[in-house]
Amino acid sequence: MxxxxxxxxxxxQQHRCPGGIIGWWVGEQMVRQHRPETIWTTDLLDxxxxxxxxxxxxxxxxxxxxxxxxxxxxxxxGIDLSEVMVKAASRRNAVAVKAGRIALSQGNITALPFxxxxxxxxxxxxxxxxWSEISLALHELYRVLKSGGRVAxxxxxxxxxxxxxxxxxxxSQLLLEExxxxxxxxxxxxxxxxxxxxxxxxxxxxAVIGEK
Ligand SMILES: C[S@@+](CC[C@H](N)C(=O)[O-])C[C@H]1O[C@@H](n2cnc3c(N)ncnc32)[C@H](O)[C@@H]1O
Numbered sequence: 001m002x003x004x005x006x007x008x009x010x011x012x013q014q015h016r017c018p019g020g021i022i023g024w025w026v027g028e029q030m031v032r033q034h035r036p037e038t039i040w041t042t043d044l045l046d047x048x049x050x051x052x053x054x055x056x057x058x059x060x061x062x063x064x065x066x067x068x069x070x071x072x073x074x075x076x077x078g079i080d081l082s083e084v085m086v087k088a089a090s091r092r093n094a095v096a097v098k099a100g101r102i103a104l105s106q107g108n109i110t111a112l113p114f115x116x117x118x119x120x121x122x123x124x125x126x127x128x129x130x131w132s133e134i135s136l137a138l139h140e141l142y143r144v145l146k147s148g149g150r151v152a153x154x155x156x157x158x159x160x161x162x163x164x165x166x167x168x169x170x171x172s173q174l175l176l177e178e179x180x181x182x183x184x185x186x187x188x189x190x191x192x193x194x195x196x197x198x199x200x201x202x203x204x205x206x207a208v209i210g211e212k
C-alpha cells in the first residue's frame with residue numbers, strides 16, 4: 001500500500017474514533033471546523049430550559065456546551081465511542097460536569113445506556129457515516145426519545161466547487177436517501193424532513209429531523 005491510502009485510512013479512523021494525541025488534536029480541529037453546523041443543529045432542536053438533551057458522538061464537546069447553555073434548568077448527556085473524546089469534552093465542559101448538569105460517557109449508539117423515553121431532544125452531528133448498523137441505531141434513538149421529542153441528525157452531502165456549484169458526495173447522498181430517511185419513517189418517527197444547513201468551509205450540510 002502507498003503512503004497516501006495509508007494516511008487517508010488513518011485520517012478516516014481518527015474521525016471515526018479519535019484516539020491518542022492525534023485524536024485529541026483532530027477533536028480540537030473539529031470544534032473549529034464544525035462550528036457553523038453545530039450551532040445550526042442546536043438551534044434546530046429548539047431546546048427549552050427544562051429539556052433533557054442527548055448528543056451522540058459529541059467529539060470534543062462543542063455541541064454539549066451549546067446545548068447546556070440552552071437547557072439551563074435541564075440536563076445534557078452524551079455518548080461517544082472514543083475515550084479520548086470523553087476526556088476532551090469533559091475538560092471543555094468541566095464546570096457543568098462538576099455541577100452534575102452534564103454526564104458524558106463512552107459508548108456506542110447501537111446500545112444506548114438509557115431508559116426508554118429519557119430525552120426531549122437528541123442530536124448527532126457528522127457521525128452517521130460511521131454507524132455500523134443504521135436500523136439498530138435509529139431504533140435506539142427512537143427508544144430513548146420521549147413522545148413529543150425531536151431528533152436532528154446532521155451530515156455533509158457535498159462540497160461547493162470554485163464555480164459555486166455543489167458537487168454531491170454520492171455515498172453520503174445515498175446514505176441519506178436510501179437508509180436514513182426511509183429508516184426513520186420505518187422506525188416510527190413522524191414529520192421526517194430535510195433541512196438545508198450552512199456551508200461550512202464550502203461543505204454543504206443537511207439535517208434530517210424527526211419527531212416522536
Ligand atoms: C467526525 S467526529 C464528529 C464529532 C462532533 N460531533 C463534531 O461535529 O465535531 C465523529 C464522532 O462520533 C463518534 N462516533 C463514531 N461512531 C460512533 C458510534 N457508533 N457511537 C457513538 N459515537 C460514535 C466518534 O468517536 C467521534 O467523536
